Amino acid sequence: METITLTTAQALVKFLNQQYIHVDGKEFPFVEGIFNVFGHGNVLGIGQALEQDPGHLKVIQGKNEQGMAHAAIAYSKQMLRQKIFAVSTSSGPGSANVITAAATAHANNIPVLFIPADTFASRQPDPVLQQMEQEYSIAVTTNDAFLPVSRYWDRITRPEQLMSSLLRAFEVMTDPGKAGPATICIAQDVEGEAFDYDVKFFEKRVHYVDRKAPHERELEGAVKAIKSAKKPLILVGGGAKYSEARESLIAFSEKFNVPLVETQAGKSTVESDFKNNLGGMGITGTLAANKAAKEADLIIGIGTRYTDFATSSKTAFDFATAKFLNINVSRMQTYKFDAFQVVADAKTTLDRLIPLLDGYESDFGSRIGELKEEWLTERERLGRVEFSREGFDPEIKNHFTQEILNEYADALNTELAQTTALLTINDTVEKDSTVICSAGSLPGDLQRLWHSSTPNTYHLEYGYSCMGYEISGALGVKLADPSKEVYSFVGDGSFLMLHSELITSLQYKQKINVLLFDNSGWGCINNLQMDHGSGSFDCEFRTADNQIMNIDYAKVAEGYGAKVYRANTVEDLKAALEDAKKQDISTLIEMKVLPKTMTDGYDSWWNVGVAEASTSESVQKANDSRKAKLQEAKQY
The missing domain is CATH 3.40.50.1220 (TPP-binding domain)
Incomplete structure (x- = not known):
């Protein structure tokens, strides 16, 4: 048997370079690259291996572990699950930051290879930096939390274990029936340990994805x-x-x-x-x-x-x-x-x-x-909504008084309705552009109103509906097809949750366009609470003295180096969109939009938990309505 001496991390990188996928007669590399945020748990192992010989793998430095993992998910999703990025993190909080993303990949059936660093296999320096200590088991680490959010999970405590583990991981990721995230946790000391690997393990390996015919x-x-x-x-x-x-x-x-x-x-x-x-x-x-x-x-x-x-x-x-x-x-x-x-x-x-x-x-x-x-006809109406300071009838009715809506118009210096803005965008951007979204009221508006003129240009992460996916995911979509414009639809709530990979897009010259709809609050959840009998409680972004917050998000993006625009009218929005097309760096268009101007539901119902005991008559009424509706619903 011919062998080659490699560290565990070097063997991992060498193996990733030799994985190919075969779909409908076409064969190409399955692993495009690897996202990383280096820490003490992975910089001396995987970091060293990538510096020494990355092969064809693109090495991309993320800014937040969850953010770069979402970019990897979006890349795989946009590539129709036929190519992936791997994701390398340090141990402890670096790994924990990826768990949300792993759940996102799992809920959406998207293959991604997660490689979180783990504590020492030898246990000699225990407890190491960022290690938890459990009284019932010394073997438990942060990475055990990946178990319920992975389609395949393993922990590598010896170099030779890597071989069987990788084979199983790639079998899972390339199987259309069970595709999803594979997590291989590698002890940080084992990453650097050397082993004499059989050279056959590193030969070109083709994963055939054949179309399963019906019986x-x-x-x-x-x-x-x-x-x-x-x-x-x-x-x-x-x-x-x-x-x-x-x-x-x-x-x-x-x-x-x-x-x-x-x-x-x-x-x-x-x-x-x-x-x-x-x-x-x-x-x-x-x-x-x-x-x-x-x-x-x-x-x-x-x-x-x-x-x-x-x-x-x-x-x-x-x-x-x-x-x-x-x-x-x-x-x-x-x-x-x-x-x-x-x-x-x-x-x-x-x-x-x-x-x-x-x-x-x-x-x-x-x-x-x-x-x-x-x-x-209804869609056309929603594209022409205009605000008035008297007698305005918003799409979401009986929530905010005219006085409150006027207060928002004054505080945000806008009269722009969300549906009008969205359809203006649909009419202005190139027809082969890809739109991406995930959370808030925008997914509903997009599913109802957005006209997709080109196949595979509507990219919604709605399996986990993870706030913060929007901008990170836009980077992944752009990496999947650099020739097309990508538009990230994001609310102010999701922007605040996570937008770190906007910086990565600028760093690697991968232009994305961020469309930020700011209604100063978690408007979607505010609608939900008020639809079910509660008042407007803790979902609006107001100061301690009850003033509506007006945050200059464009200035944040401008500080990163993006080209920014502020558009509170249809005319300004059209002009911003046209100018953004001419840019070769990432852009952000900030739109102040009025609350309650998103679309409402049409002949539909959502079963959400409503308090069965309340001093509020409106909450009691909402609970009665829910119970009545459940009588119409299928039980399983």
């Missing part, structure tokens, strides 16, 4: 279910996008006159202007999609997890009559809603079904077009 039994059952239905509806999930099923979805929908509705992850699999695409489904969905869902007698869920937002907490469909046909590479997901299960690739399954359904046509007739036209 004949599955096809027969699916055909029977569809032919028995009068009004089938397709719910397009993220799995359909990762399967690159656009053409197959369009062909199926057109031939059989079946409407498409989308989850956040599925949006932009098919362009918004496709005649049968009724847009977002559920709590943040369109009126057209939600009406069609109520009428449907067969729901064909393609690559979807059926989250509460997509199903309106299991009230979106007529469960008394509707049946379900689930097509998914994850067997677990196909079991939901007592569905007929097809455990297979989305595109392959649709292509196999189309000839088997020849002669079939749904009973939707012209109804799809009517629903779409009705929604487009």
Whole structure:
């Protein structure tokens, strides 16, 4: 056996350079690079290995561990899970900072390799800097917290353990049915320990991702279910996008006159202007999609997890009559809603079904077009909302008085409505631009209103809806496709949570455009509390003497070196967007928008916890309403 002497960290880097993926006849490296924030736990091990010989790996210095990890997630998501970045952190707080990101990757089924440093395997210097001491076990470290948020987890305490661990990690990350984060914790002393590795371990390794075809039994059952239905509806999930099923979805929908509705992850699999695409489904969905869902007698869920937002907490469909046909590479997901299960690739399954359904046509007739036209009229109205200081009727009603809205207009020096701003942006940016968002009221506005003209240009992290993903993720999206403009939609709340990778984008000349909607508060949650009987409590950004805060966020970004704009009118916003296109560095456009001017829900319901005992009559009423609505909801 021929061997090569390497440290554990050097072996890791050498192995990462030799991992390839094979998809639809194309073969390319699977690992693009590695994000890092160096600390004492990884700088002398992985840091030394990368300095000595990084191979083809791009080495990117993050500014915050969670931020750079979110960038890695966004990169993989935008690359349709076909390429990844690894993420290296020090031990202790450096590792802990990544746990939130690991959960984000897990909830969204995104492959990322996390490599947090760990305490000493030898235990000689224990307790080391940043090590916790548990009385019940000396073996427990911060990195045990990765267990529930990883698809694969391991701890390396000997150099030779790395080999079997990496093979398992890459098997998980390249399997479409269980793709997600793999975490390999490496003891900091072991990172630098040398071992004679078998050279065969470092030979080029190709991970084949073959499209799983449906079984004949599955096809027969699916055909029977569809032919028995009068009004089938397709719910397009993220799995359909990762399967690159656009053409197959369009062909199926057109031939059989079946409407498409989308989850956040599925949006932009098919362009918004496709005649049968009724847009977002559920709590943040369109009126057209939600009406069609109520009428449907067969729901064909393609690559979807059926989250509460997509199903309106299991009230979106007529469960008394509707049946379900689930097509998914994850067997677990196909079991939901007592569905007929097809455990297979989305595109392959649709292509196999189309000839088997020849002669079939749904009973939707012209109804799809009517629903779409009705929604487009509403969308147009939302793009023309203008504030007035008397008798203004906001989209979110019966929360703030006219006096309070006027107070915001004065304090923020704006009369700009959020929906007007968003649709102005949609009309102004290039059609092949990618938009990214994650949390707050903006995901709802985007799913309802944003028209995606180009496939895979709508990037929403709504599995974990993690505040702070927006700007970090924009960097990852830009790395995935440097030729296109990227627009990060972020509220002031999420901006305050995390925006460190804006600096990284400037450092590495990866231009991103930050669109900051500032309504001086956590507007989405303020809506939620007031919708359920509470007053406006601790969600507005007010000073101790109750003054609305007006923060100059543009000045913050300007201090980092970004090109900044302030736009509180439609005219200023258009001008800023046009000028931002000409820049070659990251930009930030700060918009002061009025609260309560985001979109509201359309024929949907969200089951959230409401106090069952309260001195407030309005809270009691909200609880009664929730209990009544639960009687209509499917229990499982």
